[in-house]
């Protein structure tokens with residue numbers, strides 16, 4: 001038995017923020033040490049919801065790739081590739097579409113939820129319904145066993161297992177049922193205290209510069225009790241403190257919280273500590289990004305495509321034989 005295979009993907013719909021690091025990338029980087037990993041930029045999945053305005057997908061591919069590389073996804077260890085460059089995925093998707101019951105796809109909760117949430121787009125399409133099947137194919141075409149994703153993907157993974165089971169029943173036990181490696185969705189606050197999200201415009205990005213971090217943190221609203229420097233505050237009611245929880249040590253937090261309650265620290269100084277800690281955290285990412293920006297990162301992706309394609313070809317040949325087509 002060879003090494004277990006890890007497979008995961010992200011849609012190229014924008015830059016990665018700290019939530020992506022906490023919820024996924026951190027695990028991806030760690031898993032590289034123990035497993036053969038396949039990490040895919042899933043641009044076809046982006047197209048399922050962005051097809052009406054698809055010009056943003058392509059520039060986001062390079063951005064996403066740079067984000068991954070900068071946090072330590074290592075193309076020497078892992079296969080990093082672009083979904084749409086692996087045409088074998090489409091053929092396996094077609095073959096599997098024959099055995100996937102419509103009802104299984106229709107009952108996926110994200111299918112109904114997204115259609116309601118993204119009211120401005122018409123998601124009554126074959127492609128959108130097939131989203132979780134395409135995801136299944138992503139995983140199994142490289143013979144993935146372990147799928148590190150956020151908790152929100154649990155239904156997609158359950159479906160993947162069911163589809164694999166069905167294939168194995170018809171054509172002989174060929175695919176392993178992939179297992180989720182689920183991470184709780186981090187309840188990371190953004191700079192306005194609400195959940196960190198691109199759509200709220202409150203995110204701290206992996207690619208933010210020192211200046212950007214300063215610009216984002218300095219004007220943050222603090223506990224409204226602290227109108228003047230010597231008014232005491234309640235850190236639990238302050239979005240700055242909420243961010244300290246992610247970036248500052250326990251010891252620092254205790255000091256800040258005690259000082260805030262006694263008005264022994266001003267909000268400006270408190271923010272300065274936060275700015276420093278965020279920048280210390282991001283600095284290694286920035287260093288790595290600088291190194292990769294000097295290279296042609298699209299060449300790195302092309303090398304990954306070749307490796308992924310080789311694996312995908314092998315799977316597809318064997319599946320064709322099993323299906324007798």
Ligand code: TRP
Pocket residue numbers: 007008009010011042045134135136138139147148149153156
């Ligand atoms: N659906 C996943 C998400 O929204 C993205 C994805 C596509 C994926 N294909 C995948 C994740 C394969 C893991 C494995 O996050």
Ligand code: SF4
Pocket residue numbers: 222223226233234235238239240241256260265266267268270271
């Ligand atoms: Fe918030 Fe810090 Fe000001 Fe207290 S001192 S209100 S924690 S910014």
